[in-house]
Amino acid sequence: MLEKDIENLLVKYPNEFLSKYILTVKGQQVKLGTYYADIIFENRKGDVVIAEIKKGILKRDALGYALGQAMEYYGLLRKKEPNKEIRLMLVANVIPEGMTAFLNEKLGVEFVEIPDYRIREIAKKYNYQFLDSEKPEQVQEYKQTIERMNLETETAQRRVWIFQTNPKTYDILNALSRIDVKEYVWKVVQHKNEIHAGHLGLVWMSGKEGGIYAVIDITSNPQMLRDSEEEAAFWTNEQDKNQMLLRIKYRYKLKLTHNPITRQELQNISELENMEIFRQPQGTNKKVTNEEWTVILGLLNKRYGMTPITQTQSTSKEK
Numbered sequence: 001m002l003e004k005d006i007e008n009l010l011v012k013y014p015n016e017f018l019s020k021y022i023l024t025v026k027g028q029q030v031k032l033g034t035y036y037a038d039i040i041f042e043n044r045k046g047d048v049v050i051a052e053i054k055k056g057i058l059k060r061d062a063l064g065y066a067l068g069q070a071m072e073y074y075g076l077l078r079k080k081e082p083n084k085e086i087r088l089m090l091v092a093n094v095i096p097e098g099m100t101a102f103l104n105e106k107l108g109v110e111f112v113e114i115p116d117y118r119i120r121e122i123a124k125k126y127n128y129q130f131l132d133s134e135k136p137e138q139v140q141e142y143k144q145t146i147e148r149m150n151l152e153t154e155t156a157q158r159r160v161w162i163f164q165t166n167p168k169t170y171d172i173l174n175a176l177s178r179i180d181v182k183e184y185v186w187k188v189v190q191h192k193n194e195i196h197a198g199h200l201g202l203v204w205m206s207g208k209e210g211g212i213y214a215v216i217d218i219t220s221n222p223q224m225l226r227d228s229e230e231e232a233a234f235w236t237n238e239q240d241k242n243q244m245l246l247r248i249k250y251r252y253k254l255k256l257t258h259n260p261i262t263r264q265e266l267q268n269i270s271e272l273e274n275m276e277i278f279r280q281p282q283g284t285n286k287k288v289t290n291e292e293w294t295v296i297l298g299l300l301n302k303r304y305g306m307t308p309i310t311q312t313q314s315t316s317k318e319k
Contacts, residue, residue: 001130003055007038016122032073047085056174058092059236094167117209143304159199160293162286166206171234176257181230185247188222190285211262220249271295
C-alpha cells in the first residue's frame, strides 16, 4: 500500500480508525502556504485537527519534517480563523516508544498508530483497491514463480531460512515498496556456516503483525558487506547504518505486502507449531524444515488460487 492509500481510507472511513476523536473531514490535500496538508478534520469542539500521514515507522527525520510543516500550517490557519483551536495529529503504522511523550504532553500533539493489518482489514471490508495492487501481469509472474517452487520442492528441496526484522528499528514496510533496488543485503548472525547462495529465505516481520512478508532468493554466501545507501535510509538509528557486517545478498521472489502469511495463521497449523521462530523468537536467522516449507508453500499456492504439486495434508488446531 502507499501513503496515499492510508490517507484515502482515513478520509472515507474515519470512524473505523479514529472513533475516539469524533472527527468530521473538512478537506484532503488542502493547500496551506507551500505545503499540502494530508487531511484537515474538525473535532466535536469545533477545533481544527491537521492530520499528517506517514507510512511505516515514524522516524525522527519524518517527525521533524512533519512538525516543520505543522508550524507553517498553524500560522496560516491562525490568520484565517483566529478564534479556532488548531491541533496536530501524526498517523503512522509504527510509532516508536519514548519519542512522542514530550510532544504529546507539552505541545498536545496527538500520535495515532494504525497497524498495517488494520489498514488491510478495513480495505477488505469496504472492497478498497490499493493503488499499488498487483497488476494482472504481476499476478501471472508470481504464479509462475510459485509453480517453479512447487517443481523444485517436488524434485529437490532447497534449504529455507527465516530472516527476521523488527519494524521499530528497520522500516520494512517502506523497504518492500521500493522497486528500484535490484539486490539487497541482510545480516547473518545465526547459522552463518549453513546459509549459502541458492537457498531460499522468508522475510519475517516481528511484533504485533508478525509473519512472512516476502520470499527471497539468496544470491551469495555470507560475507562482510555494508548495506546500500538505499537500504540504510530505512534504519531508524544512525548507529545501525553502513556497518561492515556478515551479510548475504538477496533478491525478492515474492512480495506479500498486501497479504502476508501471519504468525497467527501459521500457529493454527499443527505441522508448524514447533517452528524455530516460535520456539526461539529472538534472533535474526531461523531454520525452516523441509516439511514446514512444504506447508508454507501450500499456503502460497492457496493465496494465488493454485494447487501445489506436492500435496501435504495440514491439520488446523481448530479442527
